[in-house]
Amino acid sequence: MPTAGWGLSLSAYEMAQIGLMVLNNGAYNNARVVSKNWIEMMTKSYISTDEKFGNQDYGFLWWLPHRTSEVIAAIGDGGNVIYIDRKNQIVVAITAHFKPMVFDRVEYIEKNIVEALCTSLLAKG
Numbered sequence: 001m002p003t004a005g006w007g008l009s010l011s012a013y014e015m016a017q018i019g020l021m022v023l024n025n026g027a028y029n030n031a032r033v034v035s036k037n038w039i040e041m042m043t044k045s046y047i048s049t050d051e052k053f054g055n056q057d058y059g060f061l062w063w064l065p066h067r068t069s070e071v072i073a074a075i076g077d078g079g080n081v082i083y084i085d086r087k088n089q090i091v092v093a094i095t096a097h098f099k100p101m102v103f104d105r106v107e108y109i110e111k112n113i114v115e116a117l118c119t120s121l122l123a124k125g
Contacts (some may be wrong), residue, residue: 010080012093019082019091022072043072054106065106073106083109091116 010018017028022043026034045057045064057064065074074082083092085107092109 008076008093010095012095015074015080015082015093015095016091018074019084019093022082023084023086023089024069043069045069046124056103056106064105073109075105081105081109085114088114088118090117 021028021033025036026032026039042060043062043064044059045061045067047058048067049056049058054063054065055067059068059072061074062076065071065073070085070087072084072101074080079094079096081092081094083094084090092113092115094105094109
């Protein structure tokens with residue numbers, strides 16, 4: 001019996017493809033994979049957590065680190081992350097081992113990857 005919350009074996013490239021599909025409201029390579037309605041439902045906040053879980057909101061297996069749906073993340077066990085920044089149209093997929101806390105991954109991505117990408121894009125003008 002499969003479980004929805006874990007058990008996938010994906011490369012960072014495959015995770016990025018899922019991220020692009022979610023960023024594009026359920027479409028990938030101009031093909032509808034999932035309905036836009038389902039993307040909206042699964043990335044909407046249903047639970048607000050306390051500091052034990054990083055003060056984030058949670059949808060259907062997607063975290064909302066800033067309590068809005070502008071940034072969402074699928075945060076897996078052991079270091080796997082699909083990070084989506086809708087405002088800046090950025091998808092980051094990482095397969096790695098993070099320490100000390102599972103929720104430090106979003107902060108790491110925003111400070112070290114998203115910031116660098118946005119700075120680079122501004123410089124290119």
